[in-house]
Amino acid sequence: MKENAVKDMTTGSPAKLVCGFFVPLVFGLLFQQLYNMVDTIIVGKYLGVSALASVGSTGSINFMIIGFCIGVCNGATIPVAQKFGEKNFVQLRKVAANGAWLAAGSALVMTTAVCILCRQILMWMNTPEDIIDGAYAYIFVIFLGIPATYLYNMVSGIIRSLGDSRTPLYFLIMSSVLNVALDLFTIVVLKMGVAGAAWATVLSQAVSGIACLVFMIRRFEILKMTREEAAPDIQIIKYLCGIGIPMGLQYSITAIGSMVLQVAVNGLGSMSVAAMTAATKISMFFCCPFDALGSTMATYAGQNIGAKRLDRIGEGLKDAVLMGTVYSLLALAVLYCFGDDIALLFLDADQVQILGQVRQYLLVNAAFYIPLVLVNAVRFLIQGMGYSKRAVLAGVCEMAARAGVGFLLVPYFGYTAVCFASPCAWIAADLFLVPSYLAIMKKLGKEQQMQQTEAVLTEKPGKMSQRKHRARIRYGA
Helix, strand or coil, rough: HHHHHCCCCCCCCCCHHHHHHHHHHHHHHHHHHHHHHHHHHHHHHHHHHHHHHHHHHHHHHHHHHHHHHHHHHHHHHHHHHHCCCCCCCCHHHHHHHHHHHHHHHHHHHHHHHHHHHHHHHHHHCCCCCCCCCHHHHHHHHHHHHHHHHHHHHHHHHHHHCCCCCHHHHHHHHHHHHHHHHHHHHHHHHCCCCHHHHHHHHHHHHHEEEEEEHHHHHHHHHHHCCCCCHHHCCCCHHHHHHHHHHHHHHHHHHHHHHHHHHHHHHHCHHHHHHHHHHHHHHHHHHHCCCHHHHHHHHHHHHHHHHHCCCCCHHHHHHHHHHHHHHHHHHHHHHHHHHHHHHEEEEEEEECCCCHHHHHHHHHHHHHHHHHHHHHHHHHHHHHHHHCCHHHHHHHHHHHHHHHHHHCCCCHHHHCCCHCCCCCHHHHHHHHHHHHHHHHHHHHHHHHHHHHHHHHHCCCCHHHHHHHHEEEEEEEHHC
């Protein structure tokens, strides 16, 4: 095993480990969002507001389906981090192999199902008639690329579970550059419209996933498997489903709230849809550090819970929240000063109404970034500890809050209510997650104390006598 290929997060300064893992990961996510933004910028500039609204109207359904894929992959790779923390490398390889089998089966089923139902879902969402054809052309291709999504996220998740957050960054940079080139080629040269942007995204992610897989096979000797280790194991797959599916559902349940909100926005007209599209893309870019923080805490907690280093988990969480809070304040300042300029990347200066709505959305959301820090850090931390069902319930809280805003407030307060939907969802999730984390830590602390007590009581008599003899000498008895 190459010493620099993996990183043990069970020893050393939690702050340095969290920061060292976080920084490459956040750059990777920024590049991932970069090519998503490039899609939107090129579509908005070359194809117009109507095409921009077409792509934007698919955001919630895209998040629901692709988010489920990412959640399954993230959940299936958490046991890899736990087995690495235990130093049980044989079981680690079995878990990694069966995670790949699970991803392959899920990709086949999901691609078939969502491609068949794609247009019907857009109709259920009340997508405006003037943009539904463009929305269908875009999202259908994205759904055809579900296998590429599974490939990249499963491979990169395994690599991150071993403590390496740099390798996925390198391949995402490559993917981002390729995506920009393909966007321009398919839209400007081939005149493929919004479908061209979708093909650019799918192809660039497929190339990134394949390259990442080849690198992982060649570089990580800890993953060199025997035929027996690589064979499908129904019990392990069931175990991975028990972790991965709840994490996938967490994304999808959260997305249901976003879909309800999207339906409400669709009812406000294509101009509001375009404003929310541009604002969401910018917001997602600025939220990348929060996502990176979450992935960092999942790996950190997974390795430390596997090594039974419960004391380090709380320390790591404190450091993560501090880092996230500092970033939140900086992001708010940047968006306040330069939000209008950033919006002009997507829109023309004469679209005054839309630009004003974009600024409103960005500032309202940025004012509540600190609650978002807690959502990501705490939720992914307890997932890494093996409590993925709690994260699902947090997703239910988010869904209920967003859906409530969409159903109850948007009809009366219009676009202003849309701006407060995500902050309401984050606060609702925190009200569940923080008490859950405290309860889990209290429970695990008691269990650990009981195990230590039992270990002392079950020591051999000879050893116990020696302990008593040393104690007598030490205390002068």
